[in-house]
Amino acid sequence: MLFLNVIVAFSLFLACIVPYTSSASLAFISLTVPALVLINMLFFLYWLIGKRIYLLLSLSILVFGYFTLGSFIAFNGRSNNIADSETLSLMTYNVLGFHSKNHEDWDYNTSSEVFSFIQEQNPEIICLQEFDQMRIKKGVLKNYPFVSKRYNQENVQGGKNLAIYSKYKIVNNGKLEFPDTYNGGLFVDLVVKNDTIRVFNLHMESFGVRPYSIKYERSDRLFVRLRDSFAKQQKQALIVKQHIDNSPYKVIVAGDFNNTQFSKSYFDVRGDLNDSFLEGGHGYGETIKFWKFPFRIDMLLIDRSFDVLSHKNYNLNLSDHEPIMATFKLSGE
Known part of the structure; x- marks a missing residue:
């Protein structure tokens, strides 16, 4: 039991250093953080009623993990989305x-x-x-008069197909180019109240793994593909970070990160921004299930000068992802 405890404690330690290393081969361990935390907690309870000195092993790594990675569960109260002249609400959704999301019923159109x-x-x-212009009716979302889209019909994987709908005027827009990939980003500058805000919409490198196909893939090839995806995500994160640092305005970063809050790419993009889920959400914050395992890979990161009032995770069950929405209060500056 002690030997097993050492293995899972050391694994959690490795996961804690993932955000601070560029090793793509090590990065996959970050996907297992919730499971490693749970197992270490069980070992802590096991030693609590046995040889108590051994409980320090799991206790120390759990404390280290909390201060290094933060919590994957939010304990905020259930706030109401009360709109007024000083609040702003934003939703992000990978619509597939x-x-x-059911492979057998792939051609069913969920746009309506x-x-x-919405x-x-x-x-x-x-x-x-993963916005598909060809599958929506003309004139949808008429109460959103300002729209910026990035759409290429030939891009069948949809990673660069993005859209931002806004009730506020778009005065500028641009693209984020990620090299050697089907993925990308889009940004808009919005005039909101008496301020201008830059909103980024990202779709970062996908693992390209579906639950129905993973059983047909060799484990060594799967590992190589995951490693390459992690490496691309890290490069993309640096591109996004550079855009954030060069922004003349306060920023909001939304989108599908295709990785968890324990990854290096998330840490690099987040920087000094607030995570709306950690600030205003509650519970586990799941946005996708893979093999029935829940993950939070869709993020909403907000400038620290904005006060997050609420964060909501939905259970719509249309896409393989679930939408999230945050409401926050603009600064008085």
């Missing part, structure tokens, strides 16, 4: 090209259900990833 949901929630800004 408006296809059904997706847009009905109209009901009524966010002021919407960031969509």
Whole structure:
């Protein structure tokens, strides 16, 4: 039991140093952080009723992990999305090209259900990833007069197909180019109240792994593909970080990061920004399930001068991802 405890404690220690190393081969361990935390907690309880001196092993690594990585569970109260003249709401959603998440029913068009949901929630800004212009009806979201899209019909994987809908005027827009990939980013500058805000919509490198196909893939090839995806994400994160640092305005970063909050790419992009889930969410914050394991890979990062009032995770069950929305209060500056 002690030997097993040493293995999982050391694994969690490795996961804690992932955000501070560029080793793509080590990065996959960050995906297992919640499981490693749970197992170490069980070992702590086991030694608590046995040889108590051994409980220090798991206790020390759990404390180290908390201060290094932070918590994957948010304990904020359930705030209400109360809109007023000083608040702003933003939703981000990977819509899977408006296809059904069920492989057997792939051609089913979910766009009408997706847009009905958006109209009901009524966010002021919407960031969509894997956006398929060809599968939506003309004139949808008429109450969002300002739109910026990045769409290439030949890009069948949809990683660069992005859209931002806004109730506020878009005065500038641009693209983030990621090399050697189908993925990319889009940004817009919005005139909001008496300020200008830059909103980034990202779709970072995908692992390209589907639950229904993973059983047919050799483990060594899967590891190499995951390693290459982690390496690309780290390069993309540095590009995003440079855009954030060069922004003349306060920024909001939304999108599908295709990795968890324990990854180096997340740490690099987040920098000094606030994570809306950690500031205003509650619970686990799941945005996707893979083999029934929940992960939080869709993020909403907000300038520290904005006060996060609420963060909500939805269970819409249309895409393989779930939408998230945050409401925050603008600074008085």
